[in-house]
Amino acid sequence: MENDRYAKELEVAVRVVHVACALCRRVQEKLFSNDSDHVLSKDDDSPVTVADFSVQATVSWLLSSTFGVENVSIVAEEDIQTISKDDSANLLAAVVNTVNESLALASNYGLQSPESTLGNSEVLEAIRRCNSTGGLRGRHWILDPVDGTLGFVRGDQYAVALALIEDGNALLGVLGCPNYPLKAESLNYNYQHHHETMSESSSLVCDTSEKGCILYARKGSGEAWLQPLISRDKVLEWPNYAQLIRVSSVDDPALATLCEPVERANSNHSFTAGLAHSVGLRKQPLRVHSMVKYAAIARGDAEIFMKFARSGYKEKIWDHAAGVVIVEEAGGVVTDAGGRPLDFSKGMYLECLDRGIIACSGITLHEKLIAAVYASWDSSNL
Ligand SMILES: Nc1ncnc2c1ncn2[C@@H]1O[C@H](COP(=O)(O)OS(=O)(=O)O)[C@@H](OP(=O)(O)O)[C@H]1O
Ligand SMILES: [Mg+2]
Ligand SMILES: [Mg+2]
Numbered sequence: 001m002e003n004d005r006y007a008k009e010l011e012v013a014v015r016v017v018h019v020a021c022a023l024c025r026r027v028q029e030k031l032f033s034n035d036s037d038h039v040l041s042k043d044d045d046s047p048v049t050v051a052d053f054s055v056q057a058t059v060s061w062l063l064s065s066t067f068g069v070e071n072v073s074i075v076a077e078e079d080i081q082t083i084s085k086d087d088s089a090n091l092l093a094a095v096v097n098t099v100n101e102s103l104a105l106a107s108n109y110g111l112q113s114p115e116s117t118l119g120n121s122e123v124l125e126a127i128r129r130c131n132s133t134g135g136l137r138g139r140h141w142i143l144d145p146v147d148g149t150l151g152f153v154r155g156d157q158y159a160v161a162l163a164l165i166e167d168g169n170a171l172l173g174v175l176g177c178p179n180y181p182l183k184a185e186s187l188n189y190n191y192q193h194h195h196e197t198m199s200e201s202s203s204l205v206c207d208t209s210e211k212g213c214i215l216y217a218r219k220g221s222g223e224a225w226l227q228p229l230i231s232r233d234k235v236l237e238w239p240n241y242a243q244l245i246r247v248s249s250v251d252d253p254a255l256a257t258l259c260e261p262v263e264r265a266n267s268n269h270s271f272t273a274g275l276a277h278s279v280g281l282r283k284q285p286l287r288v289h290s291m292v293k294y295a296a297i298a299r300g301d302a303e304i305f306m307k308f309a310r311s312g313y314k315e316k317i318w319d320h321a322a323g324v325v326i327v328e329e330a331g332g333v334v335t336d337a338g339g340r341p342l343d344f345s346k347g348m349y350l351e352c353l354d355r356g357i358i359a360c361s362g363i364t365l366h367e368k369l370i371a372a373v374y375a376s377w378d379s380s381n382l
């Protein structure tokens with residue numbers, strides 16, 4: 001039956017992301033309680049933490065144990081370079097600990113726990129196995145273990161993103177957003193609070209029972225779903241414990257909210273400000289770390305997400321695949337700046353991406369923005 005296709009994969013992916021989100025929360029609590037040194041820099045100077053490696057190992061192990069290691073191909077962000085350096089013994093030990101702790105809890109989420117504790121080499125192997133490059137043929141899981149690592153270390157927004165592509169098409173998307181409040185206003189509040197005080201961690205301290213959700217969708221279903229991050233007994237009732245979400249119906253630019261990356265280094269804020277102005281947006285942009293921006297569009301908390309990286313930067317498929325499926329099934333539109341759909345079939349990068357990414361709650365806003373890009377490109381300074 002067509003409707004049942006990928007049902008098992010989706011259910012497993014959602015459960016796996018629940019496990020991963022719980023892992024991230026535990027690591028984030030530790031990060032703030034003992035000021036640990038577990039934030040490292042990768043070769044490109046971007047941050048990476050115990051959580052990034054631990055989630056990648058955990059997801060890798062769980063997918064392999066569920067579907068069989070020979071059936072699982074994973075394209076993911078992290079490799080074992082940083083973590084297998086001689087001076088990374090502490091980091092590796094922390095990762096192995098965290099992975100074992102999480103996998104032991106996996107059976108509470110309806111997944112298989114290992115029979116015995118994993119050793120260093122097994123954990124490294126689980127991380128290393130996620131070295132597929134994807135492409136046009138076959139089935140590949142696409143994983144960003146922690147998206148918005150900067151948000152994660154700041155105690156702000158971050159996401160765990162898992163997607164499934166088959167023959168280059170993104171079919172399933174799951175986004176875990178552990179710090180995304182169930183009420184939209186709090187996203188706004190957190191951001192402004194954060195911004196005004198320039199504090200790097202103050203927005204973390206609030207009631208976590210109100211926070212955290214997982215969004216998921218299957219391509220072509222016309223439905224996107226939201227689950228609160230919930231205690232394990234409720235996960236077992238899945239999928240009963242989920243609600244349908246839908247994009248915003250606002251199509252008047254004056255009422256629309258734009259969200260975009262926090263870091264100027266990741267997106268050209270002045271270019272998007274110019275576009276926003278030319279289509280008649282009035283509100284201040286909402287700057288949010290990670291694929292929570294896609295979640296905000298899918299949930300109807302914002303209408304537009306734009307990202308224009310500096311020229312020369314190649315967008316990675318794990319930063320977008322899950323978000324695109326969810327936004328589209330929730331009724332939104334996602335394309336590059338030329339109006340073409342994102343192409344996940346070219347390996348780990350969005351090779352053919354035309355300039356930037358524009359995701360909207362509907363076609364009216366989307367067409368206006370594409371036209372504005374077309375009109376303003378010549379005068380831009382990207
Ligand atoms: N130079 C540059 N330009 C554009 N994009 C970059 C760049 N460097 C990194 N990245 C990718 O951006 C991911 C984070 O995107 P965000 O939208 O969350 O950025 S921000 O933190 O809000 O500024 C981030 O994902 P994670 O590494 O998973 O955090 C990167 O894949
Ligand atoms: Mg990312
Ligand atoms: Mg990441």
Ligand SMILES: [Mg+2]
Nearest residue numbers: 046047077149
């Ligand atoms: Mg990273």
